[in-house]
Amino acid sequence: xxxxxxxxxxxxxxxxxxxxxxxxxxxxxxxxxxxxxxxxxxxxxxxxxxxxxxxxxxxxxxxxxxxxxxxxxxxxxxxxxxxxxxxxxxxxxxxxxxxxxxxxxxxxxxxxxxxxxxxxxxxxxxxxxxxxxxxxxxxxxxxxxxxxxxxxxxxxxxxxxxxxxxxxxxxxxxxxxxx
Amino acid sequence: xxxxxxxxxxxxxxxxxxxxxxxxxxxxxxxxxxxxxxxxxxxxxxxxxxxxxxxxxxxxxxxxxxxxxxxxxxxxxxxxxxxxxxxxxxxxxxxxxxxxxxxxxxxxxxxxxxxxxxxxxxxxxxxxxxxxxxxxxxxxxxxxxxxxxxxxxxxxxxxxxxxxxxxxxxxxxxxxxxxxxxxxxxxxxxxxxxxxxxxxxxxxxxxxxxxxxxxxxxxxxxxxxxxxxxxxxxxxxxxxxxxxxx
Numbered sequence: 001x002x003x004x005x006x007x008x009x010x011x012x013x014x015x016x017x018x019x020x021x022x023x024x025x026x027x028x029x030x031x032x033x034x035x036x037x038x039x040x041x042x043x044x045x046x047x048x049x050x051x052x053x054x055x056x057x058x059x060x061x062x063x064x065x066x067x068x069x070x071x072x073x074x075x076x077x078x079x080x081x082x083x084x085x086x087x088x089x090x091x092x093x094x095x096x097x098x099x100x101x102x103x104x105x106x107x108x109x110x111x112x113x114x115x116x117x118x119x120x121x122x123x124x125x126x127x128x129x130x131x132x133x134x135x136x137x138x139x140x141x142x143x144x145x146x147x148x149x150x151x152x153x154x155x156x157x158x159x160x161x162x163x164x165x166x167x168x169x170x171x172x173x174x175x176x177x178x179x
Numbered sequence: 180x181x182x183x184x185x186x187x188x189x190x191x192x193x194x195x196x197x198x199x200x201x202x203x204x205x206x207x208x209x210x211x212x213x214x215x216x217x218x219x220x221x222x223x224x225x226x227x228x229x230x231x232x233x234x235x236x237x238x239x240x241x242x243x244x245x246x247x248x249x250x251x252x253x254x255x256x257x258x259x260x261x262x263x264x265x266x267x268x269x270x271x272x273x274x275x276x277x278x279x280x281x282x283x284x285x286x287x288x289x290x291x292x293x294x295x296x297x298x299x300x301x302x303x304x305x306x307x308x309x310x311x312x313x314x315x316x317x318x319x320x321x322x323x324x325x326x327x328x329x330x331x332x333x334x335x336x337x338x339x340x341x342x343x344x345x346x347x348x349x350x351x352x353x354x355x356x357x358x359x360x361x362x363x364x365x366x367x368x369x370x371x372x373x374x375x376x377x378x379x380x381x382x383x384x385x386x387x388x389x390x391x392x393x394x395x396x397x398x399x400x401x402x403x404x405x406x407x408x409x410x411x412x413x414x415x416x417x418x419x420x421x422x423x424x425x
Contacts (some may be wrong), residue, residue, distance in 0.1 A: 026207040034201075039211060051228060070194045112182045120189040132190075139183055140190040 019063040020053070020072070027069070028076040035080035035129070048079040052151050059141065071141055078133045078152060085130075108167050111174040123173040131166035138163060325351065326411065326418045329390055337395035337403075341420060343413060344388040351383045354412040356391075359398045363405030370398055376412055400424070 025046060032045035052075055060068050112120060124132065137148045145163075149156045202210075330340040345351040359370040383389065400407065407422040 023204065025213065026204050026211065027201065029211055029213070030201055030207045033211075043213065066195070066198070069198060070191070073194065073198065109182045112185055117185070117189065120185060121193055124189050124193050135186070136190055136194065139187045140194065 013057045016057055016060060016063060017054070020060070020068070021050070023063060024069065024072050025050075028072055031073050031076045032080040035077060036083060041083055042080065045076060045080040045083055048082070049076045052079065055150060056147065059143070059147075070136075074133055074136045074141065075151060077129060078137075081129050081133065082153065108171040108174070111171060115174055115177070119174070119177055123170055123177055126173050127166065127169055131162065131169050134159065134162045135166050135170075325353075325413050326420050328420060328422055331422075331424075337400055337424070338392055339395060339422065340390050340392050341409070342388050342390040343383060343411075345383040345385055348385050350385065351414055352380045352412070353383060353389075353414075354379050354381070356393075356409045356411045358408075358410040360408040360410075361398065361400055361405055362408075368399060380412070 028046045028049055029039075029042050032042035032049075033039055036042050036045060049072070053072075059071060062068060115123075124135070127135070134148065134152075137143045137151065138145075143151070145156045145159045149159045152159065324346060325344055327342050327344060328339060329342045332338045341356075343351075343353045354376050355372070355374055357372045357374045357376060359372075361368050361370075381389075395401075395407070398407075403424050405424055407424060408419050409422070410417055410419050412418070
């Protein structure tokens with residue numbers, strides 16, 4: 001814990017970190033365990049999440065707010081998914097540039113505008129965690145591609161690819177739901 | 180933007196729903212407690228992260244310092260090369276440098292000359308004395324000895340003191356100097372003064388002497404060098420005093 005705190009520069013941030021640790025460490029473990037179903041791996045995910053958090057404490061304004069809890073949930077889930085991917089050796093991102101097409105974006109926009117809130121909600125729930133996380137980082141927590149890349153431990157290009165894939169997946173789900 | 184807003188709302192709502200399914204912190208604590216190794220491992224993890232970061236920074240800093248050192252060396256070498264071999268300088272610059280050097284040298288020559296001029300005073304004085312001596316030998320001593328140079332000085336202008344000495348037992352007559360002849364580099368300039376020689380005779384008793392001072396500038400003699408001859412009548416005889424100025 002002391003080393004943890006030594007990484008944080010200001011007193012205010014140290015206090016914030018202690019509060020987060022005391023308030024959410026078990027919550028974070030639970031979130032990770034729900035993904036990994038292994039309490040030790042879940043602990044690893046929590047450690048990784050805290051490690052990432054030391055670099056992004058400025059994103060947390062109010063420790064006790066639901067927003068913070070959601071942000072911690074996203075980080076922990078992403079770290080848990082990383083562990084699964086590492087276990088599977090599934091770390092190579094496929095750069096399929098065919099996803100990067102404006103036409104697809106236009107279609108997604110069209111679907112989102114057309115579909116009801118419930119349908120959109122249902123489609124998001126069906127998204128794979130890897131894509132949902134990248135959406136959460138980008139649209140919910142409003143992080144930049146660089147920040148997302150740092151939190152995920154990947155390059156910005158990988159982040160772009162994941163976002164485009166996520167949009168494509170969501171578009172496909174919405175298209176299927178529409179019919 | 181509207182689409183992104185809708186997406187955000189949907190994601191937020193979905194996450195809220197997910198959160199509702201999670202028990203409270205206290206409930207989870209009952210189910211799971213972190214053991215001691217949890218914190219230790221986390222500390223190790225953070226320590227490694229910090230060490231790696233420091234290493235990366237150190238490597239970056241080393242590269243930066245090396246690059247900076249190389250740059251400084253290159254600039255230094257470049258400056259030295261340029262100073263030693265002034266590539267690309269225009270001819271006019273060269274010329275001006277050379278002219279400067281020449282004028283400097285001229286100045287130094289001039290100053291040397293000046294100092295030599297100044298030095299000439301004493302030398303000239305000595306040499307003049309020699310000239311007088313030699314003149315004395317050439318001329319009749321009974322006449323010459325009456326008309327002598329007693330001193331030469333320089334304070335920007337040359338000044339001479341000349342004397343008429345009566346070394347005989349009887350009275351002596353003398354006139355002012357009425358002719359100045361100056362010869363330099365083969366060029367002779369003669370200045371004759373309009374004096375009534377007969378009417379301006381003066382008498383000098385036995386054993387008496389008079390000394391007169393003249394500024395040679397008044398006779399166009401500004402620098403050392405050349406031979407000056409001055410004439411006056413002493414005891415009805417034209418007497419010449421020759422002075423060599425070095």
